[in-house]
Amino acid sequence: MITIRKEGPEDVKQIRRIHVSAFDTSTEADIVDQLRRSADPILSLVAEEVRHGGGQRIVGHLLFSPVAVDGPQDPPAGMGLAPMAVLPEYQEKGIGSALVRHGLDILAEGHCPFIIVLGHPEYYPRFGFEPASRHGLHCQWKSVPDAAFMVKILDGDRMAGVGGVVRYHDLFDAAL
Numbered sequence: 204m205i206t207i208r209k210e211g212p213e214d215v216k217q218i219r220r221i222h223v224s225a226f227d228t229s230t231e232a233d234i235v236d237q238l239r240r241s242a243d244p245i246l247s248l249v250a251e252e253v254r255h256g257g258g259q260r261i262v263g264h265l266l267f268s269p270v271a272v273d274g275p276q277d278p279p280a281g282m283g284l285a286p287m288a289v290l291p292e293y294q295e296k297g298i299g300s301a302l303v304r305h306g307l308d309i310l311a312e313g314h315c316p317f318i319i320v321l322g323h324p325e326y327y328p329r330f331g332f333e334p335a336s337r338h339g340l341h342c343q344w345k346s347v348p349d350a351a352f353m354v355k356i357l358d359g360d361r362m363a364g365v366g367g368v369v370r371y372h373d374l375f376d377a378a379l
């Protein structure tokens with residue numbers, strides 16, 4: 204059985220292992236470790252497999268960290284979805300989707316106005332993400348294709364009239 208919960212201190216090593224296994228380099232694992240120390244607030248979720256007869260294992264991880272829109276009108280801060288990884292042998296079983304849905308629910312309950320993701324344009328629209336450019340929001344990295352930079356607006360009233368370049372924590376510059 205897979206359950207989704209917030210990370211605890213005991214999960215840190217396993218989370219690192221998941222990112223190193225799922226990506227080609229340790230860049231994402233390093234970003235997760237550094238964001239834990241320097242970004243606030245973060246939402247860090249793990250997918251935990253609880254085995255019959257006892258024992259558990261972390262098989263997926265998803266982090267959200269703050270993003271800000273450049274602009275003159277002091278726009279509300281949102282959250283960025285990244286990095287996310289599922290152990291290769293556990294992929295394609297719905298674990299990534301469960302992590303995303305759980306995170307979106309928590310952030311909506313916490314009145315987060317919008318969530319940004321830079322990722323696969325075939326994957327994230329199923330959760331309600333759409334091209335951010337439709338809402339006047341643009342990626343800070345010019346090399347990112349328009350379709351890969353997506354937003355899910357959670358509070359349309361607070362986001363009315365908000366537009367500009369969305370900035371992640373500086374640590375993400377290492378990944379681009």
Ligand SMILES: CC(C)(COP(=O)(O)OP(=O)(O)OC[C@H]1O[C@@H](n2cnc3c(N)ncnc32)[C@H](O)[C@@H]1OP(=O)(O)O)[C@@H](O)C(=O)NCCC(=O)NCCS
Pocket residue numbers: 225226287288289290293294295296297298299300301321322323325326
């Ligand atoms: C992306 C990832 C987190 C998805 O987790 P998952 O548990 O396999 O996802 P789910 O089982 O919930 O969903 C599977 C769907 O994701 C799609 N998907 C997975 N990787 C994808 C990719 N690289 N590009 C496009 N779609 C992808 C699958 O095609 C599948 O689509 P379907 O439901 O239409 O068949 C996982 O594949 C992973 O860790 N990949 C390597 C790291 C990575 O790319 N992280 C995301 C960075 S944006």
